Amino acid sequence: MPSEFTVRVNGTSVAVPIGSTVAVAMAIAGQPCRTSVTREPRGPLCGMGICFECRALVNGIPHSRTCQILCEPNMEVRTDE
Amino acid sequence: MSKYSQERFDVLVVGGGPAGIAAAVRAAETGARVGIVDENPAPGGQIWRSSSSEGKHSAEALRWLERMKSSGVLLLCGKRVFHQPDSGILMAEGMDDVYELSYRSLILATGARERFLPFPGWTLPNVMGAGGLQAMVKSGLPVRGKRVVIAGTGPLLLAVASYLRKQGAGIPLICEQASGKKLARFVASLIRYPGKIVQSFALRKEIGGIPLATSSWPLAAHGHQELDAVTISRGGKLETIDCDYLACGFHLVPNTELPVLLGCRLRNGYVQVNDLQQTTVEQIFCVGEPTGIGGVDLALVEGQIAGLAATGKMNATREFLSKRKKFGQFARLLDETFCLRSELRSLPSPETLICRCEDVAYSRLREHTSWRAAKLHTRCGMGPCQGRICGPATQFLFKWTPDSVRPPVFPARVEDLAAQPQPISQVTGGEPQ
Numbered sequence: 001m002p003s004e005f006t007v008r009v010n011g012t013s014v015a016v017p018i019g020s021t022v023a024v025a026m027a028i029a030g031q032p033c034r035t036s037v038t039r040e041p042r043g044p045l046c047g048m049g050i051c052f053e054c055r056a057l058v059n060g061i062p063h064s065r066t067c068q069i070l071c072e073p074n075m076e077v078r079t080d081e
Numbered sequence: 082m083s084k085y086s087q088e089r090f091d092v093l094v095v096g097g098g099p100a101g102i103a104a105a106v107r108a109a110e111t112g113a114r115v116g117i118v119d120e121n122p123a124p125g126g127q128i129w130r131s132s133s134s135e136g137k138h139s140a141e142a143l144r145w146l147e148r149m150k151s152s153g154v155l156l157l158c159g160k161r162v163f164h165q166p167d168s169g170i171l172m173a174e175g176m177d178d179v180y181e182l183s184y185r186s187l188i189l190a191t192g193a194r195e196r197f198l199p200f201p202g203w204t205l206p207n208v209m210g211a212g213g214l215q216a217m218v219k220s221g222l223p224v225r226g227k228r229v230v231i232a233g234t235g236p237l238l239l240a241v242a243s244y245l246r247k248q249g250a251g252i253p254l255i256c257e258q259a260s261g262k263k264l265a266r267f268v269a270s271l272i273r274y275p276g277k278i279v280q281s282f283a284l285r286k287e288i289g290g291i292p293l294a295t296s297s298w299p300l301a302a303h304g305h306q307e308l309d310a311v312t313i314s315r316g317g318k319l320e321t322i323d324c325d326y327l328a329c330g331f332h333l334v335p336n337t338e339l340p341v342l343l344g345c346r347l348r349n350g351y352v353q354v355n356d357l358q359q360t361t362v363e364q365i366f367c368v369g370e371p372t373g374i375g376g377v378d379l380a381l382v383e384g385q386i387a388g389l390a391a392t393g394k395m396n397a398t399r400e401f402l403s404k405r406k407k408f409g410q411f412a413r414l415l416d417e418t419f420c421l422r423s424e425l426r427s428l429p430s431p432e433t434l435i436c437r438c439e440d441v442a443y444s445r446l447r448e449h450t451s452w453r454a455a456k457l458h459t460r461c462g463m464g465p466c467q468g469r470i471c472g473p474a475t476q477f478l479f480k481w482t483p484d485s486v487r488p489p490v491f492p493a494r495v496e497d498l499a500a501q502p503q504p505i506s507q508v509t510g511g512e513p514q
Contacts, residue, residue: 020221021122027222032206032306038440041306043206045437045470047216048127049120049161050194052465052492053437061176063465063492067217068159069176070122 007075022066022077023054031079033066083497084178088155090116092391093184095162095339098126100369100380101190102145107388109152117154118173118182120161126192127212128377132219163489165343166502179497186364186391189340190384193370195330196473199435200428202302211241211330218248225249227325230311232256232299234419235332242291253322256297256313259419264295267418298425302327332419334473335371341486357398358387366391375412382408426478436471438464452481465492
């Protein structure tokens with residue numbers, strides 16, 4: 001069984017260990033999760049679904065808390081819309 | 082449309098950490114129909130969060146998780162409770178589904194979160210909670226060869242340092258804001274609580290080779306698009322340390338939003354409970370950190386008491402009373418030792434953002450005299466986290482007290498908010514509506 005699979009973050013393929021959350025996939029891709037209302041880049045803070053800093057578009061679902069969602073093969077994650 | 086399902090329980094437990102698991106197990110072992118609803122992908126809560134790479138659990142965690150499996154508890158993971166449409170019913174939302182959960186007794190085991198204090202640069206990517214970074218690493222984030230400065234207060238800092246080092250991270254320093262004197266007093270009284278990780282605080286200036294500085298705290302995080310370095314005040318002297326991550330948490334605050342929404346009374350910021358863990362609302366119990374930050378031992382004891390009490394086994398709760406008393410004293414000791422020093426109130430600069438959801442700076446909040454006025458005039462605390470991060474910070478910075486909690490207790494999809502409890506016949510088999 002492979003220990004990794006691929007998800008897409010802003011169109012770029014990223015290999016992630018199986019069992020990783022989407023927030024981890026974005027960190028491995030070197031992408032902040034969102035841009036704040038004053039245009040600051042933001043990444044995860046609490047790691048447990050409370051702060052909402054890691055929210056992104058996951059498989060078309062907006063404002064998904066990516067630290068609470070496990071990666072699935074070929075998942076599409078977007079932080080740029 | 083979200084898929085709509087209904088479940089009915091004798092005992093429903095909100096939160097699948099140690100307290101919730103212990104409560105559910107004890108209740109289910111009496112033959113009751115018991116469910117746990119938890120927002121995380123797997124049970125265990127924060128302290129028993131399994132690691133994606135190793136899947137490792139402590140022996141104690143494994144015993145409880147096994148016992149939960151064999152007791153027949155129905156586990157609903159990845160579902161977050163957001164609303165109480167009617168007494169005895171909670172609504173919970175998943176990625177693409179919504180659940181109507183009705184119960185005879187409810188046990189709230191909603192846990193705690195880290196307290197975050199704002200300082201210049203704390204919004205930079207890679208400045209995270211201490212528990213936050215640990216959770217990310219357990220969820221697959223590689224930290225081998227990374228430099229992680231750990232700062233804040235509380236025993237969690239040590240646990241995180243030790244975990245991250247095992248994962249290959251370099252830890253240049255742990256900064257603990259409490260004084261060496263306070264820590265020494267704390268350690269001296271730990272003799273009564275064997276097996277606590279905090280014992281390793283000892284009187285030494287290091288933890289297993291990691292330097293520990295007391296009376297020390299972060300002043301500013303530096304970097305452009307992400308963190309490069311942190312300046313700390315170390316026993317009164319400034320020092321700048323290059324790092325890849327700053328893991329920073331100032332002990333814990335209880336998650337009391339759902340208990341408050343359901344009408345449970347608080348006392349000194351914690352959910353008020355009696356000897357049977359009953360809240361001030363009939364048939365609602367509360368266990369673990371929301372009743373006092375006491376750690377896993379106290380959580381397991383409280384959970385078991387509530388699980389038994391909720392199923393009418395009042396006499397069986399007696400064997401736990403002396404343990405609860407002892408671990409409860411430990412909770413008070415934690416509060417005393419790791420209470421925040423007043424210097425931390427002057428960490429934010431005028432430009433430092435306090436509310437990260439709405440980007441509200443310290444200078445804009447300073448003009449206001451209450452949380453309510455600040456919310457109305459600046460939108461502080463009005464973003465998606467609903468003040469869960471900036472609320473405890475402003476409580477410390479400005480001594481503001483939080484408002485009442487309004488539904489939904491977490492942001493939810495409009496269609497799920499609009500969903501009304503259904504007569505049971507309409508949703509047989511949980512078919513989509």
